[in-house]
Amino acid sequence: MQHGKYRFIAGFLALPLAIYAIFVISPFLQAIYYSFTDWTGLSPDMKVVGFDNYVRLFQDDVFWASVGNSVTLLLLLPVVTLSLGLFFAFMLNVGGRRRKKAVIGGVQGSGTYKILYFFPQVLSIPIVALLFQFAYNPESGALNAFFQAIGLDTVQPDWLGDPQLALWCVMAAMVWANVGFYVVLFSAGMSSIPKDFYEAALLDGANRFNTFFRITLPLLWDTVQTGWIYMGILALDVSAFAFVQIMSVGPGGPDYSTEVLPLYVYQKTFRDGQAGYATSIGVSLLIVTLVFSAIVMRLGRRERLEF
């Protein structure tokens, strides 16, 4: 069985590899090639300009503003979303008051909560973004109306119209839209943790805090890590683009306070007709994504516990 081994394996891999090469690797390489041209995106006529686009990138204030905002999203969005997701999932599955018979259980009505938390996941991104935009409307939106109702007449922020608040407003909508998915994901992970562990811990007198940090979180680590990368890519990519594009002033404003990399790529291609420059921004987005994945993989590496 030794001879013909490679042919055998190659036979199985040829098709998926070919598809992967055509639809994933080839566009990547093409994009890198286009980033060295002055392609407008509106005509096939272009010439190679060397590193001009990259030199321009380094001097472009808007580019750096969007890198800053994208990295902020990248650092904060996964932390906030995953922490909330973990907290909710724990409360729904483990954190409840002890009842007879069952060793562990969720808070009362946890089944209903699970559905409620998952609900935003069913709505499409544009709808969520629009709903939040209505809520943030400074003139007749729900938030300012609420502040008025509880007597805070002087606290009437412009929300998305305020450069200090705008990015946070967008981020809040993104957390709301995504947290439900992680509640369900982590719930599934928690249900596969053997009940005896909890039983033993409870017998030893562990409180909820300790059970979470000593049992639930370590045994859930793989899931958390996957969620982290997924959420990070979401923060850099499509989701950030859609939310910012729909919600923000301008979009990208006020004063570039919500400009993110994917939006800048889009504006340069589709508004300014500078597809070559846009692809060079795209390449830098690729680099940020790769660095992020590498760091998470390295930091998250630890012994795997079999159970």
Place this chain on the structure above:
Amino acid sequence: MGSTSEFNRRDLVKRAAALGIIAVPAMSALSSCASAGSSDGDKVEKGKKSAKNPLAVNESAGLDVVIFDGGFGDKYAKDAQAEYIKSFPKADGKIKLSSTQKIQSTLQPRFNGGNPPDLVDNSGAEQMDFGTLVAKDQLTDLTALLDAPSVDDPNKKVRDTLRPGVVEMGQFGGKETWILYYAYTVYGVWYSKGNLGKLDAEYPETWDDMLALCAKAKKKGIAGWTYPGKYPYYLPFSLYPLIAKIGGAEVLRKIDNLEPNAWKDPAVKAAFDAYYELYKKGYVLKGSPGLDHLQSQKAWAEGKALFIPNGSWVENESAKQIAKNPQFDLAVGAPSSLSSSDKMPFGTIWASGGEPYIVPRKARNAEGGMELLRIMLSKKSSQNFIKQVSSLTSFNGGTDGITLPPGLASAQTALQKAGSNIVNPRLQDWYVALQKERIGVGALGEMMAGRMTPDEAIAKIQKYADDTRDDSSVKKYKR
């Protein structure tokens, strides 16, 4: 089966990766690139030129039209298509008219692939950059259409039936006309005569009266002004003509030409100060910086604010909300006089073409595209457009014999009052990023939200303009 041990997973992954790397160049050579070949494509044969068919349209050729589905909808174009079929019955069933809001993402691949439509209404948020289209030779010169006899009077060229300035707007520094703007928009300060009447006021012709009226309104809990803070580039609709009024049309021309220190003109400062005072005195509707165009128009239509900088499309766009108040009586005002030493008289207003139509260079049936435009510029189609969407067209006339809705009638009166004092700043067509993102969001929006003083805003805008002038990737224009 014992072979698995010497063939571990790591090796397999390595080899698979190696295979992938080899496969890549081969594949990218096979698959076509995102930007395909540059062949000129096949064109349909020309038809026979006749009095009825001055553009020599191939009578049986298909026609492919893409319309921007925005505030004006696409019904007016479909009606024109019906007229086209009346002239060329053999083309019936071969006309493809589609409408979209996503002009660029729909059409960019077709331009790149060399098979664009025959006529495009290149409008909306996803407008394709005209500078790039012209520079890359992607458009057909419309001179043939302009010199063709008009539908209504064979002795008059199409060119002579258009409103003043429309042809020039479609030119980019040369003799060729690349764009034909179909709608004709009047920009200015839009207000409700009814709501002003409740305050015993008429449209203030001087800025002092404007401030007095705003003060009066404020006492009743009504804001003087509102604007779409999400899209602060609406502010120029009344601010730029005010600049021209104070310092003369020359100031705007210098700004359009990106001349050094064009924004440092005292007229700019005076106009910015005037608008900033609205904010300072609390005459701007609270929360305006966070409103989009529809939200601000709604607040304004509900009478929460008196004035809004806007264009004549507002009558159609906010029709439902305006209709809730039968006494609304929509009207447009020219910028109020700042002082008696203003260079241009009261009535100076910004009016220009909207809905830019283009015939791509590589269109299969370019003559057909132009013919459809010629039909749209007839009196019948123009009247149809005016009635459907209450906006004027570039066709000069067509308003006689039909009752205009109040806003449009007011725009018509404003145009007559302005006479030759119509200004047409071009920043928003020539340098979209500069006008909307930098000047609009980056400076004017910040100033009207009170986060920047007029002096800071002017300094920032001047820097943006200088940056654009020095940016070799942006094509420059002069007028």
